[in-house]
Amino acid sequence: MNDNSVTIKDPVLSIRNLCVSYDKGKYAVDNVSADIKRNAVTAIMGPSGCGKSTMLRAINRMHELYENIETKGNLILNGKDITDMPTIQLRRKVGMVFQRPNPFPTMSIYDNVIAGYKLNGIRLKKSERDDIVERSLSDVTLWEEVKDTLHKKGSFLSGGQQQRLCIARALAFDPEVILLDEPTSALDPVATSKIEDLLVKLKENYSILMVTHNMSQAARISDYSMFMYLGELVEYGKTKDMFTRPKDRRTEEYLTGKFG
């Protein structure tokens, strides 16, 4: 049985018996239940193919776009089942940042930040737009670097800057939860540490759920950690506890580098 003995009061998100399968009868995420702490960084770890991305993508209902993917179980965001929300409302509350920086290549830096509003046809006053752009870019510490080139294409930025731009794009919607799927795996160490600092700062206002392959990164910045293996949530707890006293043998083997 899973050892998910942590109790988290007033969780921002409750995952209940989540199962996701790409092929009928084969579960990429197998009966996962967990509560996610508000205003904290929660790391999801595990060997390649264990279902981390699959679980993350279930949280903003990305799987609905593909006919063959089946999702079961409940995801409760602030006490409300996410399947009862319109997707636009859900995705405003749950932002997503991908492994590879993916700014919209045809849009300027400015338009990339407010892309969520633009593409959804949400009208804003010029002053509101300017505010959102400045606030979001400042939040990701990109404002000083790009404030004079806001109307240049976002694809001209460096990889690390692009990834911060993508985080800013997610923040512009003022979400409650930010999902990040290995956000630094395509970046160099300097850009990585900038993003790490950023995430620690952002948790004051947002709840962060992050997939990472990098154990030292999880140890550095996360408050809670999950360890997944073959679709199951093997262990979940305070990062400090998990790294010092793992309860499950598989977690211990993973953390000590025996596999993964």
Add this chain to the structure above:
Amino acid sequence: MSSSANLMVDNLGRRTLKDKFYKVLVVVLSIVTISPIVLIIYELIVKGYRQISFDFILKTPPDTFEAMTALSSGELIPGGIANGLTGTLLMVVLASVIAIPVGVITGIYLYENPGKFLANLTRNVSDVLQGVPSIVLGLIAYMWIVKPITNGFSALAGSVSLSIMMLPMIVRSTEETLKMIPQTIKEAALALGVPYYKVILRVLIPTSFSGLLTGILLGISRVLGETAPLMLTALGSTMINLDITKPTSAVPLLIWEFYNDPNMVDLIWSSSLLLMAMVLALNLISKRIAARTK
């Protein structure tokens, strides 16, 4: 020991010889490939440049007696190919208006439903269409438009036959350019809660815009010089005609007419030169657009 060293030297020698041989071969083949187009352009310029003037673009062709008079007194043939230019423009624009929306939408459908039966069928049919001889498309447009709709030869019929020619190229280039967009761009938009149709209209199409444009321009340049289908549909006209239900001239049709009239035959070179220039310009523009997005 020494024999194996010798062998290596030998091998090396043979390899450099082989290298040289291939290099020469590549250069020769490149020249063989390039020379026809260079020769064609050279020929057209030498034989056609004297006729090119503002009149040539702004006036309609002379009748055969005027041409004969000019020829016998050693002057340039008066008049120009304005009726052909306007006709070509009219029909190509109309063909584009028909083919672009249908082609782009079909291309999007193929991209969105790669494995579906109907999509595979459409893709194959479109490939077959690409191989249908253009004269057959002219016949089809004759049956569909000339007889039942315009009761006679017409620009509309010409446009329809040209649009069918353009269609497969636009379908294919749309599908291929959309395929080149990384899936992550699409997911970025979806993750912002953008509805699917808006993702297509406002993210995928703008992102692949230059690719789409390249395909469209190549399609246009492909039909610009088509003669056979127009003979059965637009027929030709000695005057400038902008009524799509009436017979209309086109530059390639004029070239064919000039060719058949001993008094006018000199005009084929200048007309061809102009047509060639338009096709080349379109090709260069589309290459430039394609290069800029890489």
